[in-house]
Amino acid sequence: MELLERDELLRELDERLAEAATGSGRMVLVAGEAGIGKTSLVRAFAVRCAGRVLVLQGACDPLATPRPLGPFLDMLAPGETLAAGTRAEQLAACRELIAREGEPLLAIIEDVHWADEATLDALRFIGRRLQGMSTLVLVTYRDDEVPVGHPVRLVLGDLSGAPGVSRLRVPPLSPGAVASLASAGGVDPGSLYESTRGNPFFVTEVVAAGGGIPATVQDAVLVRASRLSAAGQEAVREAAVIGFRFERELLTAMATAAGIDECIERGLLRVDGGFLEFRHELARQALLTAIPPSHFAEACGRVMAQLIRRGDGQADAARIAYYAEGAGETEIALEYAELAGTRAAELRAHREAAGQFRRALRVAKLPPRRRAELLAKLANEAHEADQLEEAIGARREAIGIWRDLGEDRLRAEQLYRIVTSLVSSGRTKDAEEACSQALELTEGKEWPEAAWARSSFASLRMLNRDNEEAIAAGMRALELGERLGSPEAVIAALNAMGSARILVGKTEAGLADLRRSSELARSRGAEGREVLAMVNAGSSLGEMGEFTQAEPLLVAAIDFALQRNLDNQLHYATAWLAQVRTYQARWSEASDLAGSILRFGTAAPISQITALAALGRLRARRGDPEAGDALDRALALARPTGTLQRLAIVRAARAELAGLAGDVTTMRDEASNIYALALEQRHPWYAGELAYWQRIAGVDVEVPLWVAEPWRLQMEGMHRRAADAWLALQCPYEAARALSESDDEGDLREALTTFERLGARPMVAVTARRLREMGARDVPRGPRSSTRDNPAGLTGRELEVLRLLSAGLPNGDIARKLSLSTRTVDHHVAAVLRKLDVRNRAEAVALAARLDLGPKDGQPPAAT
């Protein structure tokens, strides 16, 4: 079939393939409305490439519960399997499948808007790791069927920023192209274009049917089908029930050979090896609408019987379950749905697994015990798929059933698990309620469930920052967990205890607990819990201002979570790193980190709050717009939590913003709002900052001795010592702020230099004004961009050399890169060492990093 108006697109795909063949993999996201010809395009491209390049094709199924990793399974050679095992292994196996060492490969994955969760994960994983693959991955999807918030949209948005990933939109046909097709079929071109708006599928359906122009695609398909003989109509109807794409043998058992052949000849069905498929899902859907329910049920039954007879129960469980439900075969549907659900859960396609368990519960009237068991399975999967409301609902019902049956242990288990879902959805009160029920139920019993309940209690205390109670409860849970043989409880208990210990200043002990928790989780393959320990360590240390220690933990957690597609933890760790970077005055990095989370608006509220607080604060410090916007959003999200750790960072940032704007009243109100709670929970960092802002606002607030040292020193007027303490925590902005409160001209000048270097416009103005009021001379009035970018007075060329030095290049390579002689570069390096007043290259690099003159990732050095 000749394609109209697709040459440009095919040429672009040729280019991408050529680029990929050099070893830098490429991914193209091919988008377009239904029927626009995405499949035709990629298939035509595949034909074009055949012979030159290895081609692998797979497609996602238009089923409510698609096969997990369906398109990857399609690509397997007969007898080949996809390695199961851990999530990391599974993702790596998918990538391996479409990468051949040194050999260019075209991998086509179609209809990703129907993709299951495991496939989406794999695409994201692969999309971030295209480097080193000589593969072009073509991914097609219907962009009109992917509303905001749809999981596919998140993946697509995530990928479109990645290097090597590009988008291609397939446009409708032009009126001219429609006209040429119209005249070939004897149809009026004007009306044809008006009806179809250039949608190729619609156009070809109408032209093939001949006669008048129907109002909808559906009508066009039905008209076309009605022109078949009786045998043909039977065949196409049965085909519609079977599915969009299926093994030919399934249809041959249900329709005559003549009928099937007619469908193929007339173009309603296409042959692809041993498979038949509809030209388009639209066609199948249209035909389904015309099939009476009783016939549908009967046909489903026959397909189901065939698949069962084939005996590939495991692989086909999802399909059999679907047909069994359609046929009203409740027992069979139940059996296979449960099987399919278990299989999907193993492959971590949680949404699909939940769908199958949902089906199982739907089709059969089950005895209570059985129902409760299935509800528990559904809840487990729904929770992982972030369908929290459903998970909570299912567990509530299960809890009721176990209560009626007097099954205390099983009830305790569900209560323990519902706590986690409730906490994740921010319903802390309900979580406390469920936890106390679990405790009551397991009081004094020697069950592992008792240990779980106690560890749950410890976690809740820690989340509420009742730190001493958390430690005590954690120790009890630990003892129970070890004695009663419940590793899960031990892991959770250590997590709660470790975090709480850090939060009361017992850093070493806390880290030891969290390390143990992480290692134990790793030994059990519980990746989520393993990274949770790392994230809790990093964020707790961050909360206490221990940025030097927090940083490597957060960076490691981010890397870990990224590798394994653990989004929840990834987002939270990233948000906290943004906070840390903000304090370290690395504002560009901080805003990148915060932005990456806030881009889609679907990250968990606690991550958004943390990211927004960081973003708002750095905007305030830079004097950039929209600081208030970010902090207003943060407050709106933080208020419902009612907890100190969410509200304090927001209120403190809001106080700082008000201070920089000279709004003393707001500064006082924001800081005092949460101060009482900070005092009550003895939080040294939050109490310190909030007391500081109140003092600046003129409130004579009582400052306890246990506040964090830098705050205390600053409020006691010990500017120099405070500045040193701040620098020890890697906070140059706070250090400069401490100096800026001094009366000593030297201190103020030093503060001014730092503020200028950091680009803190409001504080530059404030400090410069103070200097002038003191009568100091030579205080710069306006911005001095070159000085700000280049405090050591290096020339542009010297700056380039220093940047390349910092990247680790030896002089010879620098010379080559800058097209200079090595002697000239030696000369420049000597000048750099002299101007920076250092003895050797290593010192120069270290100093450059501190002065922020080092290489910026991938960007060319700024000319002066």
Added chain:
Amino acid sequence: MPRYLVERTFEGGLHIPMTDAGASAVMGVVANNSELGVTWVHSYVSDDKLRTYCVYDGPSPEAIRKAAECNSLPIDRITRVGVLDPYFYK
């Protein structure tokens, strides 16, 4: 998409020649901007060429800063602005 006013100071003055080199420098800026979703609307330049006031449409202040960094342009100050036109009040 918000609109931002960016004030810049050029120590040696901003001199973009009316030649091919100048045109390609300008188009390079436009290209870098579009990767970040930033659109350079136009700029006002002081007579002594030391200061410019540049109008941009972009998604966030951080995108404006990133674009400036890609193009090696200094930033003194970013302000979010709305448009006020005498003709609004007819």
